[in-house]
Each structure stands twice: as structure tokens, then as C-alpha cells.
């Protein structure tokens with residue numbers, strides 16, 4: 001009989017088991033992992049470097065990176081934040097470094113450092129790691145009965161840390177919990193359009209607004225003027241990267257996370273309106289273009305980049321405005337200038353599908369947050385049942401925040417488990 005069985009040998013499961021065993025070394029703890037290796041996602045995370053956390057040490061700021069979990073994680077972050085994670089690893093001899101954008105990685109630049117640390121700590125603390133032990137069911141009888149493909153184990157307490165496993169969500173549902181339906185988060189937009197063809201790798205700051213395509217079509221047939229009034233479903237501003245298949249970069253990834261449910265309901269077919277000059281609006285750019293027309297009248301539009309955007313993008317937008325490669329500013333008609341200002345500030349694209357962002361992708365959805373006590377991570381419905389990590393309905397934007405959720409909820413669960 002175990003004091004604690006942790007189901008799932010990932011980031012949250014290990015962090016929690018290690019803290020529980022550190023608080024109370026007498027506890028008999030096992031981690032059950034279905035795979036032949038543990039910590040599989042840690043291994044591939046951050047392109048093999050593991051973006052452990054983010055250099056954001058203020059809980060009230062940190063929570064703003066969680067489209068789901070913002071409210072619930074505030075209390076837990078006050079107890080165990082990114083600074084505590086840095087200290088934990090430092091105590092084990094692992095130094096984390098901060099990159100310019102705030103992401104934190106082991107200074108070794110390899111995720112294996114984190115894996116080795118967890119395996120060595122678990123071994124020192126006598127935590128049993130049982131691989132090839134896929135859990136089929138868990139039931140609260142007198143004590144917990146946890147059935148794996150190999151055998152049945154008994155435990156006083158169970159921590160579920162199985163990430164986005166639909167089978168385990170089904171088991172949790174059978175115990176009376178609600179599961180918020182899983183949908184993908186953190187993905188890039190598929191766009192086929194001549195204006196971004198051949199310029200992959202171009203990156204620039206932009207404001208991106210998402211619109212429902214169906215709504216546009218319906219409105220156009222009824223009344224054209226109403227098209228201008230329709231509201232964007234989502235808006236974000238930040239670095240945008242043009243890729244071979246469409247658009248990526250922080251601005252797009254943030255939209256995919258905050259809009260995970262909306263975009264899923266649109267079946268990933270929608271319209272984006274891009275302002276490549278987020279500090280300007282159509283009229284101010286038109287004014288600027290008219291001024292350039294006066295000053296640079298003898299030069300060609302194509303070769304006189306009038307605004308601060310990458311040259312290859314300027315070339316494509318000038319073409320899209322119907323301006324020929326030899327056309328001079330002096331000869332440009334009012335209509336063409338208007339078209340160019342529209343391409344610069346209200347550049348419309350059809351998104352048709354999504355692609356996986358290789359560095360990091362997560363699932364939005366999981367155990368309903370109102371059914372969990374965030375002071376202990378214990379279920380409010382089933383006694384001695386705890387949750388940590390991606391199994392709950394929490395997910396974040398990219399940058400180390402998803403692991404921070406695994407560490408913090410794992411730590412709070414360890415506290416809850418050992419103090420009860």
C-alpha cells in the first residue's frame with residue numbers, strides 16, 4: 001500500500017512527488033507512467049532546451065499569461081512562483097539563464113539537465129518510478145484502487161498528473177467531475193495568399209484582428225455599409241512572422257491561445273485584418289503617402305519604401321495595390337494610393353486551417369476549475385483525489401508559463417497531500 005500514487009510521470013507528477021517526499025520523507029510514493037520513459041514532454045520542450053519558466057516574478061503580472069486559469073492561479077502563485085522554481089533548481093546545482101524575451105532555460109541549454117535532476121532527486125528520496133504502467137482505472141474504495149495494465153495498486157491518496165490524456169479525463173468524469181472539452185491552443189494560421197508568398201521569414205510588428213467570415217458574407221448580402229461596423233472577435237498586437245504556410249510569431253500564437261475556443265467554433269476558417277503600421281490608421285497613412293508623392297515624385301513607388309516595414313513585404317503590398325514596378329509616385333492615381341494605404345493598415349486575409357507550433361503546443365480544457373480547491377489542489381467532490389498540471393482546465397501562452405503551471409500546482413498539491 002502506498003501513501004501516495006502519482007498517475008503520470010511528467011513535469012507536474014515529478015515536481016509534486018519530489019516535494020511531497022521532501023516534506024515528509026516517510027511517505028511511500030510511486031509514480032505510475034504509461035510510457036517506456038518518463039518526462040517525455042520535458043525532453044522535447046523548448047526545442048530540446050526546456051523553457052522551464054519565465055522571468056516574471058510578480059504573481060499579478062504572471063497570471064495575465066493564462067487565458068484559462070488567470071483567476072485561480074493567483075493564490076497558488078503567491079505561494080510558489082517562478083522565483084521559487086529558480087531556487088529549487090539552484091539548490092540542486094542547476095543554474096537557469098534568462099533570455100532577452102524573459103524565457104528561462106537551464107544554462108546547459110539541454111532539457112536532459114532537468115530530467116537528470118528529477119530522476120536523481122526521485123531516487124534519493126526513494127520514490128518508486130513504475131514505467132510501462134498505463135493506468136486503466138482508479139476507484140475510491142476503502143482506499144484508492146489503481147488498476148494498471150500490469151497489476152492493481154492501493155494508495156491512501158492519488159494525484160492525477162496525466163496532462164491531456166482523454167482516457168483519464170473519462171475516468172475523472174466517471175467520479176462525478178466535469179471536464180471542459182479539450183481544444184488545441186498555441187497554433188499558427190494557414191493562409192495561402194500572393195501577398196505573403198515567397199517572403200517567409202519576414203517578421204514585423206503588426207496589429208491583427210480576427211473576424212468571423214460567415215458574419216461578413218451574411219452582412220455583405222444584406223447591407224454593405226454594416227460591414228464597416230462589425231466588431232473583431234479578437235485583437236492582438238506584437239511581432240508577426242510570415243511562414244511558408246501562413247503566419248506565426250507571438251501575435252498569432254497569443255490569438256490562438258486567447259481565442260482557442262472561438263477559433264475552434266469557427267472550425268479554423270476565419271478572416272484576419274492586419275495593420276502593418278499599428279501606430280497609424282488608414283487616413284494618417286494616406287496623408288503620409290500623399291506627402292511622399294509630392295517629395296519623391298520622380299522615384300518609383302516600388303523602390304521608395306515610404307513606411308517602416310520590411311522591404312519584401314512593401315514590394316508585395318505595392319503589387320497588391322495594383323502599382324506597376326516602374327510606376328512613379330507622380331503618376332499614381334488617388335485610387336491606387338487609397339488601395340496602398342488599405343493594404344498597409346487593413347490588409348485582409350482568409351485563414352483556412354491551423355498548423356502545429358513546433359516549439360510548444362498545449363490543450364485548452366480539462367478538469368473544471370470550480371471543482372478544485374486551489375489551496376490544496378484536492379478535488380472538492382472526491383476526498384483524497386488531487387490534480388496538477390495540464391490535466392486541469394489551465395493553459396498559457398508560450399514562454400515557459402505552461403511549465404510554471406505544472407510546477408506551481410504540483411507544489412500546492414504536495415503541500416495539500418502532506419498536510420492533510
Ligand SMILES: Cc1cc2nc3c(=O)[nH]c(=O)nc-3n(C[C@H](O)[C@H](O)[C@H](O)COP(=O)(O)OP(=O)(O)OC[C@H]3O[C@@H](n4cnc5c(N)ncnc54)[C@H](O)[C@@H]3O)c2cc1C
Pocket residue numbers: 007008009010011012013032033034035038039040041042044045046047050051052053133134135136161162163164165167168358359360361362388389390391399400401402403404406
Ligand atoms: C513539443 C512541446 C514543447 C513544449 N515546450 C514547452 C516549454 O518549453 N515550456 C513550457 O512551459 N511548456 C512547454 N510545453 C507544454 C508543456 O510541455 C506542458 O504544459 C507540460 O508538460 C504539462 O505537464 P504535465 O505534467 O501536466 O503533463 P505531461 O508533461 O504531458 O505529463 C503527463 C504524463 O502522464 C503520462 N500518462 C498519460 N496517461 C497515463 C496513464 N493512463 N497512465 C499512466 N501515465 C499516463 C504521460 O505519458 C506523461 O508522461 C511544450 C509542449 C510540447 C508538446
